[in-house]
Amino acid sequence: MKDPASQKIQPKTPKQILTRSLFLPGFLSICAVGLWLFAEAFLLGPSSLTLVRRDLRIPNLPEEWNGLKIVLMSDFHASNNKGDQELIRRAVQLANRQNADLILLLGDFLNGRKESHAMPMETFFPMLRPLKAGYGVYAVFGNHDRWIGSRKMKRHLEEAGIRVLENKAVSFERRGKRLHLAGLAESLPETHLRFVRRQPEEPLIVMMHYPDLYLRIVTETTLLAAGHTHGGQVKLPLLGRPGIPSRHGQRFAYGLIEETPGKKMIVTSGLGTSMMRVRFDCPPEVVLLTLVKE
Numbered sequence: 001m002k003d004p005a006s007q008k009i010q011p012k013t014p015k016q017i018l019t020r021s022l023f024l025p026g027f028l029s030i031c032a033v034g035l036w037l038f039a040e041a042f043l044l045g046p047s048s049l050t051l052v053r054r055d056l057r058i059p060n061l062p063e064e065w066n067g068l069k070i071v072l073m074s075d076f077h078a079s080n081n082k083g084d085q086e087l088i089r090r091a092v093q094l095a096n097r098q099n100a101d102l103i104l105l106l107g108d109f110l111n112g113r114k115e116s117h118a119m120p121m122e123t124f125f126p127m128l129r130p131l132k133a134g135y136g137v138y139a140v141f142g143n144h145d146r147w148i149g150s151r152k153m154k155r156h157l158e159e160a161g162i163r164v165l166e167n168k169a170v171s172f173e174r175r176g177k178r179l180h181l182a183g184l185a186e187s188l189p190e191t192h193l194r195f196v197r198r199q200p201e202e203p204l205i206v207m208m209h210y211p212d213l214y215l216r217i218v219t220e221t222t223l224l225a226a227g228h229t230h231g232g233q234v235k236l237p238l239l240g241r242p243g244i245p246s247r248h249g250q251r252f253a254y255g256l257i258e259e260t261p262g263k264k265m266i267v268t269s270g271l272g273t274s275m276m277r278v279r280f281d282c283p284p285e286v287v288l289l290t291l292v293k294e
């Protein structure tokens, strides 16, 4: 048996020293990045709010409608989560500060599939009442609204001074020049827009929930505005926006889409979340569009 006192303590090799001295900072860095990603995606992301401004160049836009300001808000997905009321109030204030000519609400007002899972309508819809725009505030319904009860919601929207356009259109006039706003119903949308009574040269803005309708609308339009995708809620390096509820994948996921020259669509990532309360590099947004005569 060896005498313990005679056992030699082997000096550490430079590699061992380096490995040991790097392990702790490396481990702590990974923990810090993980913590930051978690906080960003699950805490800060869903409750942040951004104003996205876009100037849209429109050929043949009548001078009278040059500079028209349109605010888009979509996919509120109001739930019983404590943060939702605060986010919606901030979004309404932000929208009103833009002094818009039109405010368009693009559906999915409440979250979930049942009324009991969502923020009570009596709480949610009065929060939209302060919304003000020169030519008014208009709404279409989304899939969640249909599941929860769009008929009841329509009453609440009207009480809040918001007009629902389901395969209906309204016209506005400036110095004798008309501009039309049409809203498509969530189910069986009328994609020929036969219900719009207009001259071919008069501008037409179409609001709808589903961006996939881009391919089905055959009428010439000035601008299409849609929500539904939430921008995927999560945008990742290299992968982009993997979680898009569309049969066309990421094709109509977010932003300005103009696959056919002159046929413009804006898709907003909206305000709320569904499935999972997560947003990463895809913050809740209010969109301000300005039409610019080209």
Ligand SMILES: [Fe+2]
Pocket (backbone or CB within 6 Å): 075, 077, 108, 142, 228, 229, 230, 274
């Ligand atoms: Fe939605």
